[in-house]
Amino acid sequence: MKAGSNLEKVLSAGKFAVTGELGPPRGADAEVIKEKAHHFKGIVDAINITDNQTAVVRMASWAASTLLIQEGLEPNYQMVCRDRNRIAMQSDILGASVMGIRNMLCLSGDHQIFGDHPKSKKVFDIDSIQLIGMVRKMRDEKTFLNGEALTKPPQMFIGAAENPFGEPYEFRVHRLAKKIEAGADFIQTQCIYNMDRFREWIRQANDMGLTEKVYILAGVTPMKALGMARYMQKNVPGMDVPDWVIKRLEGVEKKQQAAEGIAICCEQIEEFKAMKGVAGVHIMAIEWEHRMPEIVEKAKLLPRPMV
Amino acid sequence: MVIADIKPLEEIKGMLKGYERVLNVGCGGCVAVCLAGGQKEVDNVNTRLALSCKTESVILQIDGFTVERQCEVPFLAELDQMVKPYQALLSMACGAGIQFLAERYPDKPVFPAVNSTFVGVNRDIGWYEERCKCCGDCVLGITGGICPVTMCAKGLFNGPCGGPKDGHCEVSKDIPCAWVNIYDRLKGQGRLDTIHKIYAPREWQDQVQGSIVLEAYRDRYTKQS
Numbered sequence A: 001m002k003a004g005s006n007l008e009k010v011l012s013a014g015k016f017a018v019t020g021e022l023g024p025p026r027g028a029d030a031e032v033i034k035e036k037a038h039h040f041k042g043i044v045d046a047i048n049i050t051d052n053q054t055a056v057v058r059m060a061s062w063a064a065s066t067l068l069i070q071e072g073l074e075p076n077y078q079m080v081c082r083d084r085n086r087i088a089m090q091s092d093i094l095g096a097s098v099m100g101i102r103n104m105l106c107l108s109g110d111h112q113i114f115g116d117h118p119k120s121k122k123v124f125d126i127d128s129i130q131l132i133g134m135v136r137k138m139r140d141e142k143t144f145l146n147g148e149a150l151t152k153p154p155q156m157f158i159g160a161a162e163n164p165f166g167e168p169y170e171f172r173v174h175r176l177a178k179k180i181e182a183g184a185d186f187i188q189t190q191c192i193y194n195m196d197r198f199r200e201w202i203r204q205a206n207d208m209g210l211t212e213k214v215y216i217l218a219g220v221t222p223m224k225a226l227g228m229a230r231y232m233q234k235n236v237p238g239m240d241v242p243d244w245v246i247k248r249l250e251g252v253e254k255k256q257q258a259a260e261g262i263a264i265c266c267e268q269i270e271e272f273k274a275m276k277g278v279a280g281v282h283i284m285a286i287e288w289e290h291r292m293p294e295i296v297e298k299a300k301l302l303p304r305p306m307v
Numbered sequence B: 001m002v003i004a005d006i007k008p009l010e011e012i013k014g015m016l017k018g019y020e021r022v023l024n025v026g027c028g029g030c031v032a033v034c035l036a037g038g039q040k041e042v043d044n045v046n047t048r049l050a051l052s053c054k055t056e057s058v059i060l061q062i063d064g065f066t067v068e069r070q071c072e073v074p075f076l077a078e079l080d081q082m083v084k085p086y087q088a089l090l091s092m093a094c095g096a097g098i099q100f101l102a103e104r105y106p107d108k109p110v111f112p113a114v115n116s117t118f119v120g121v122n123r124d125i126g127w128y129e130e131r132c133k134c135c136g137d138c139v140l141g142i143t144g145g146i147c148p149v150t151m152c153a154k155g156l157f158n159g160p161c162g163g164p165k166d167g168h169c170e171v172s173k174d175i176p177c178a179w180v181n182i183y184d185r186l187k188g189q190g191r192l193d194t195i196h197k198i199y200a201p202r203e204w205q206d207q208v209q210g211s212i213v214l215e216a217y218r219d220r221y222t223k224q225s
Helices: A006-012 A030-036 A061-070 A086-098 A126-141 A167-184 A195-207 A227-236 A242-248 A256-275 A289-298 B009-016 B040-053 B072-076 B095-104 B180-190 B215-222
Strands: A019-024 A047-049 A075-080 A105-106 A157-164 A186-191 A215-220 A281-284 B002-006 B023-028 B062-068 B086-089 B111-114 B114-122 B125-133 B172-176
Touching: A006 A019, A019 A030, A019 A215, A019 A289, A047 A061, A061 A075, A061 A086, A075 A086, A086 A126, A086 A195, A105 A126, A126 A157, A126 A167, A126 B111, A167 A195, A195 A215, A215 A256, A227 A242, A227 A256, A242 A256, A256 A281, A256 A289, A281 A289, B009 B040, B009 B072, B009 B086, B009 B111, B023 B040, B072 B095, B086 B095, B095 B111, B172 B180
Parallel strands: A019 A047, A019 A281, A047 A075, A075 A105, A105 A157, A157 A186, A186 A215, A215 A281, B023 B062, B023 B086, B086 B111
Antiparallel strands: B002 B114, B114 B125
């Protein structure tokens, strides 16, 4: 065991893992976290706590992560490179570990131009791959990035993201390899809709032996409505929504669209369960936390393993 | 002007490893003035490269040519025929020039022979000092003509931190405190009121790639589409 998190235990036991996602509130409000958290109880193995996602200011992800621990749930603490330099990052990693956080997801972060402070100054002192390497170094070599010894290493199961749908497509699997080489223990992918491209990407990862070195959790986001699908197809960077998704949602009545979105998601999860190289699923039900129990049940992912 | 500094010879040699015929392209602009990448420096680097390769029995035919400016298309065009026989190009222009050269010849590997370091001034022969970060939102009008973005190590906008001593920045006694200098200059001009006001968090203009098309030329570049 590298960190001993529940997620690590589930994955290393060979069980199909399930993670969820929770966005902290735009205020000093613990109740929102607690309310959202109870929807996840007993249905996921860990919950990603986003770090100012889309560059919109929210409660610190480490703070929201500790609130989640108090609720008896396991966080996957997200950290982006946009807002902190290596000094702040290493400090936050030590702080997170001491508060009982055992998983972290290392990301570059959306550019601030997409957020609510578009003219803020970017940091990007190090990038996501360098961040992965830094956490691994702190954990395994017990040193800071500069090589100086630290007293007690942070215990972190190290995660990274990868987008099989970003250009150039041929390079994506090599970027995955770099993340593994840097020290990633698990990968959560961008939301998958284009199954053909995902199948090709995972085939390449299998062929290169990468799926034996890292646990890959396939990312899914159930479409709440036709409007959301159209918006994601046109306006969300790095998202690949094929026309068949739009057509399926068009084919049902408006009030049936949410159920259809969930049905599509569950069909994808069924395929992932049998797909070589896929170790679990990361369900990003954006501002739809209350539907998580239904989604997880319909996807036949219950009960969650006790490991 | 853009100030650059010639890379160590070993680093240049490392990049050129495996290429037997290389053209070193100099630039007659800023880098010539700061003695980093003009014709003289091209000759100097090529001589040192040739000598070093000869000593180590490495095959390298390195030639040199300096264009007026590598950041302008008409000057680069002079090279179109010339570059053909070369396997790779070395450039002694600033980072902008190097990229423009590489863009013009996308099939040729292009390597930098200099490090572009800053936009600065020629204090004296061989002595250059940084002055501008090209932040895109100039405050020199309220800071006595001294840039806090560049000259203050912390880039502060509302006066000095607690660190200056004897007029020096806390990071080094060789670096003057920008804000002590700003204060002194504005005091001398009777304009201290400009820095008594709070300067609000700024709207950073340099967070994505910059591009300017002058008003008078806008039609010319938008009509085509």
